[in-house]
Amino acid sequence: MLQKLADNYVSAAAVILFGIGFTTLLLNKNLVRKIIGFSFMDSAMFLFLAAQGYIEGGKAPILDPDQLTARTTFINPVPAGLVLTGIVVSVSVTALMLALTVRLYRRYHSLDIDEICRLAGKEES
């Protein structure tokens, strides 16, 4: 089994990165660290997707206009397109979460999630 993990070392590293990002989400109380952990999980997923598209000996899928009939093996372009979309969506979500953090800080003057819940609970009761 260890041999199979060593064969798929990129996917294994992506999965470990995902797990560590998830741990950061759970263990830290600071909001900015939670956002960074979230972004690590995103990166891990892109790594996993792009590793599925790699072919040994394949080249980047860009044709040379002088040698259009040359037969080269290309990597799979479909996961690359998906990851391109994903990177842009990831930066949008990060920006939105950071805007929410700024508003929360302005209201409650704290970055600690427990503190914010406590203050919000006290306010509503």
Next chain:
Amino acid sequence: MSNRFRVLRAFFTESESPLDTDQIRTLTGSVPDNRPGDADMLVTHENNIRWSGRNLDNRFEKSKKRITAVYRVFSVLAAVMIIAVLLFTVTDLPSFGGVEKPTQNEVQQRYLEKGLEEGGATNLVANMILDYRAFDTLGESNVLFMAVCTVILLLRISQGDTDRRLREENDDRHFEPKNDLILQTGARVLVPVIQLFGIYVILNGHLGPGGGFSGGAIMGAGLILYLSAFGFARTERFFTFRTFKTVSFTALSFYALSKAYSFFTGANHLPSVITTGTPGAILSAGLILPLNIAVGLVVCCTMYAFYTLFRKGDM
């Protein structure tokens, strides 16, 4: 919710200070009275407050530490279990770099073989995302647009709120030294080069790596550098909120309408006026070049809008 539930919640989430009469009144909605049955959460009268407060204090500390320790142990355990289960799944995947995978199917073969004659771009990935799967890219541009609209909702200071606006400006000025000589000299050299490079990446998106997203982000970064070096007064001469609204809306509508024309003629097998041209030329690949320009403009405006909304609260 009932009084007892509210007091229990305060017990678990309250800080280390003991409850006094005012807090109890606001929590339970009633003045404490002589009821011996309610353990030591409600105090009876003034003499007992200090005694129950000290007891309460120890119990707060101990239970809080215990809950935190248990939570941490369980979260590390959950993370280790997730990693173990996923690693076990990874051993069943086909090996990295192999050819006999389920993802190598006829869809990919079609994109690689017929991509040049049906789309016309030599960059096969750009061909795929802007010709075969253009609808996905429209959805992605929409996600960017929605994100920036939401950030405007959250962070923009309205026009009538002048004291908040002045406070933000003073805050901003406190942290930035304006008229920094090194930054301005560097920006005078770098900003034209960055913008030119961004335009080059957008225009050559169908011939080499790059495309709308990366070129747009590079142009946005150039605008941010200009803003940081020269301040808001000079940047607002050519980029206001109205510019942002006009450019984003026009670019997205152009994308939607032109691709709708392409869908319409393709679905009904009608000949369309858009040709693919000779591969390798700048003006080739049908609609891919205009769509790249549209996406690049949206991304540039979005990146700049994020920065300036965070910094000043207005554009």
Next chain:
Amino acid sequence: MNLFLLLLLLILIFNAIAVVLTKNLLATCLIFMAQSTVMVLVWILLESPDLAITEAAVGAGVSSLLMFITLKKIHVIDEEAGKGGGNHNE
């Protein structure tokens, strides 16, 4: 088994562990920026130049910039005291 790719993946995992253990908030954002930069190299080794350019411009550029400006807005970076960042532990 590409040794360089393996080394880069180990650096990524090390960055992720460092984010959990660092006390200073400014250092955490710098680690985030470094992770985006290492990802650019990984995309090049996986033969996708489009992804590399996009990650360089968006991840190591704009996204990290937004993090720093959020830190400025929540008063973590303190100018009068002359010290940088991070009195928010945990």
